[in-house]
Amino acid sequence: MTQLAALSALVLLASCSEHHEHGADAEHTHDAPAVVEQAAAPSQVQDGIAVQNAWVRPTVGEQDATGAYLNITSQDDLTLVGVATPAAEIAEVHEMKMDGDIMRMRMAERIEIKAGEPLELKPGGYHVMLMALTAPVAAGDEIELSLQFEKADGSKIEMPVKAVAGQNAGGDHHSQGGSGDHKH
Numbered sequence: 055m056t057q058l059a060a061l062s063a064l065v066l067l068a069s070c071s072e073h074h075e076h077g078a079d080a081e082h083t084h085d086a087p088a089v090v091e092q093a094a095a096p097s098q099v100q101d102g103i104a105v106q107n108a109w110v111r112p113t114v115g116e117q118d119a120t121g122a123y124l125n126i127t128s129q130d131d132l133t134l135v136g137v138a139t140p141a142a143e144i145a146e147v148h149e150m151k152m153d154g155d156i157m158r159m160r161m162a163e164r165i166e167i168k169a170g171e172p173l174e175l176k177p178g179g180y181h182v183m184l185m186a187l188t189a190p191v192a193a194g195d196e197i198e199l200s201l202q203f204e205k206a207d208g209s210k211i212e213m214p215v216k217a218v219a220g221q222n223a224g225g226d227h228h229s230q231g232g233s234g235d236h237k238h
C-alpha cells in the first residue's frame with residue numbers, strides 16, 4: 055500500500071506540474087510512462103473550481119462497480135457533498151482508511167475543501183464509487199460525472215466533469231490485487 059500511495063502521489067504531483075511555465079518543453083518527462091498520458095488530461099474549470107486528472111478505472115469481466123478519481127482545487131472554501139452519473143445507478147464519495155492492518159471504506163457525506171488546497175481523490179484514499187454500472191467501462195470510455203458542491207454561504211453548485219477510463223493505467227497496474235479495492 056505504501057508503494058501505491060507513493061506512486062499515486064507521484065502521479066498527482068506530475069499532473070500538477072503541467073501548469074508550470076515550462077509546459078511547452080517537450081523534453082520535460084517524468085519517471086513513469088503513465089505520467090505522460092496524465093499530462094494530456096485537460097483541467098476542467100467552473101465557478102472558480104478546477105478539476106484535474108479525472109479518470110475512471112476500467113472494469114474487468116463481470117465487475118459492475120469501479121472507482122473514479124480526480125483532483126479538485128477551489129478558489130474559495132467549498133464542500134463536496136455528492137456526485138451523480140448516468141453511468142451507474144449508485145454514485146457515492148467514499149473514503150478508504152487503514153484501521154490497523156485493515157483497509158476500510160466508508161461513505162464520506164461531506165468533504166471540506168480549503169481554498170487553494172487541492173483535494174485528491176485517488177486509489178487508497180477518497181474516491182468516487184460507481185456501483186451498479188449501466189455498462190462495463192472500457193479503457194478510453196468517457197464517463198460523465200456531476201460533482202455537487204456547497205459553498206460557504208450554503209448555495210449549491212453542480213459541476214459536470216468528464217472522466218476518461220484508464221488514464222492512470224500505469225498506477226492501475228501496480229494497484230492490481232493489492233488493494234482489493236471495492237467489495238460491495
Ligand SMILES: [Cu+2]
Binds near residue numbers: 236
Ligand atoms: Cu468505494
